[in-house]
Amino acid sequence: MIHRDEFGAQVHALLEADRFRDYGPNGLQVEGRPEIRKLVSGVTASLALIEAAAREGADAILVHHGLFWRGQDGRVTGWMKRRLQVLLGHEINLYAYHLPLDAHPQWGNNAQLGLKLKLSVQGRFGEQDLGFLGVPAQPLTVAALSALLQYRLGRAPVVVEGDGRPIRRVAWCTGGAQGYFEAAIAAGADAFLTGEISEPQAHYARETGVAYFACGHHATERFGAAALGSHLAERFGLEHQFIDIDNPA
The missing domain is CATH 3.40.1390.30 (NIF3 (NGG1p interacting factor 3)-like)
Known part of the structure; x- marks a missing residue:
């Protein structure tokens, strides 16, 4: 078990996230419950992944593609509303790391x-x-x-x-x-x-x-989140599951 803020700080440091010029915010994007026991990793914070993580009882989701990107208009409607509704309703923390997860020399x-x-x-x-x-x-x-x-x-x-x-x-x-x-x-x-x-x-x-x-x-891009999630689970004593939502792109 680890507190969400400590988890975020450790991942941020491991991936050296602050050194990247990125297209959206890296780190905690949606705040959930304070303690993390079960971590789900996946490629993209799609509704399908979020719903699957909720069914599995996840406390946190770690993804490569998060919810927020430069140039979005910021309104919480449609698909954004539905994704956030599930995250907030189940108090699931969402962590996203884009370029830092591409670049890491071991887990990227x-x-x-x-x-x-x-x-x-x-x-x-x-x-x-x-x-x-x-x-x-x-x-x-x-x-x-x-x-x-x-x-x-x-x-x-x-x-x-x-x-x-x-x-x-x-x-x-x-x-x-x-x-x-x-x-x-x-x-x-x-x-x-x-x-x-x-x-x-x-x-x-x-x-x-x-x-x-x-x-x-x-x-x-299926391999980085899975490898990082497994590493973090071992490091912090968490349960971890990688969920692959198929995507033809």
Whole structure:
């Protein structure tokens, strides 16, 4: 058991949350009961996750995508009202960590994806050092890396093959990081892995020869919250459950 304020302070320090320029508030977003015994982790603070956590008797939810983002109009209506109604009605604390959970070298989304793919991390790149650089145990073909991604993530990636070179150096950044592709190319990557692809990236891949893999925003970000939740449960003596709400994005 741990008090919600102590829990928040410990997680904030562990993830070095204050050093990031982010798109919304990191930390406690909705205050619930004072003591935390059971923690549920998930990717996004959707109504489905919140209702599932309430059924499981959670005292706190830890997510990557919280409720509040820069540019929202702030009115508590519609979907926002329904999510907050369940959280407040069951006195569940909601903690959200966006970029800090992408970046953490051990428990973060990028670190955990690298572990799943058995990539040896050798450096970082991009704005706020969010992107990771690493190498596989041996060079991979585009087809082999695509098959590995499908096996680990449970879905086939969208692939732009580049020039078909052997993949010796991989750059990756989970979620909607298609804007990091040019920095990955400049960092000397043979392939770039992320969640999404926009129109320009297909042309960059064809023109530079660097392979591009769009593996799913949700699919690439399923591992950080689960790993962090397990770590925090062990550290503070909590019950923990990761709940994965499927998302095709």
